[in-house]
Amino acid sequence: MRPFPLFRPAIPVALVLVLGGVGSLGPAAAAPSDGPGPAVRLARLHYGGGGDWYANPTSLPNLAKALRERLRMDVEIEEGRPGVLDDDLFDHPFIHMTGHGNVRFTSEEAERLRWYLVHGGFLFADDNYGMDESFRREIRRVFPDAELTELPFDHEIFHNVYEFAQGAPKIHEHHGGPPKSFAIFHEGRMVVFYTYNTDIGDGLEDPDVHEDPPAVREQALRMAINVVAYALTH
Numbered sequence: 001m002r003p004f005p006l007f008r009p010a011i012p013v014a015l016v017l018v019l020g021g022v023g024s025l026g027p028a029a030a031a032p033s034d035g036p037g038p039a040v041r042l043a044r045l046h047y048g049g050g051g052d053w054y055a056n057p058t059s060l061p062n063l064a065k066a067l068r069e070r071l072r073m074d075v076e077i078e079e080g081r082p083g084v085l086d087d088d089l090f091d092h093p094f095i096h097m098t099g100h101g102n103v104r105f106t107s108e109e110a111e112r113l114r115w116y117l118v119h120g121g122f123l124f125a126d127d128n129y130g131m132d133e134s135f136r137r138e139i140r141r142v143f144p145d146a147e148l149t150e151l152p153f154d155h156e157i158f159h160n161v162y163e164f165a166q167g168a169p170k171i172h173e174h175h176g177g178p179p180k181s182f183a184i185f186h187e188g189r190m191v192v193f194y195t196y197n198t199d200i201g202d203g204l205e206d207p208d209v210h211e212d213p214p215a216v217r218e219q220a221l222r223m224a225i226n227v228v229a230y231a232l233t234h
Contacts, residue, residue, distance in 0.1 A: 044098075045123070096125075110138070151167065172202050172212075
């Protein structure tokens with residue numbers, strides 16, 4: 001294990017150009033990037049504590065396909081699955097975390113995850129109904145000096161590619177009431193984005209998994225695209 005590599009995410013040039021000039025995006029709105037730059041691989045965080053970190057297995061591949069088609073991003077379809085202490089954690093600029101159960105970081109993992117995040121990494125956590133309490137507890141250990149702050153609806157992450165005037169969309173009912181979006185910032189940069197009471201990941205799955213209506217799945221996909229686009233350009 002490399003103890004604490006210095007990490008900087010590669011920003012796809014085509015994505016920057018797209019975000020600088022789009023109003024609304026269609027499937028062919030963005031031009032493919034020139035040159036052989038490195039492909040981005042979205043990653044699912046393999047965490048400890050007994051929770052099902054592997055939930056929603058088709059979600060990230062479906063998101064990767066949409067990023068290719070709609071933003072012309074050079075992104076691999078196969079997801080990464082690093083643990084916090086794995087060397088290849090730092091090969092992934094974007095990590096996703098979900099599940100229904102308990103999350104637990106060791107002291108070493110909490111320290112290393114913080115290093116990853118404050119040196120350019122980004123964590124998108126999405127409660128799959130049951131992760132909220134333990135995630136809040138553990139992310140507080142990663143950032144004891146920062147709070148999960150609820151984002152206002154006018155934050156850029158809700159408007160950079162697709163418009164979400166009321167913030168994150170409601171995908172599954174779960175607790176009832178509106179969905180919530182929270183963030184942790186380090187030196188002005190968002191390093192953690194956390195969605196609660198919505199379940200974006202379920203909406204990204206193959207159609208036959210949850211049998212969500214196409215319009216609901218589209219909302220989940222659009223929100224996830226916004227998150228990746230924001231993460232890779234900030």
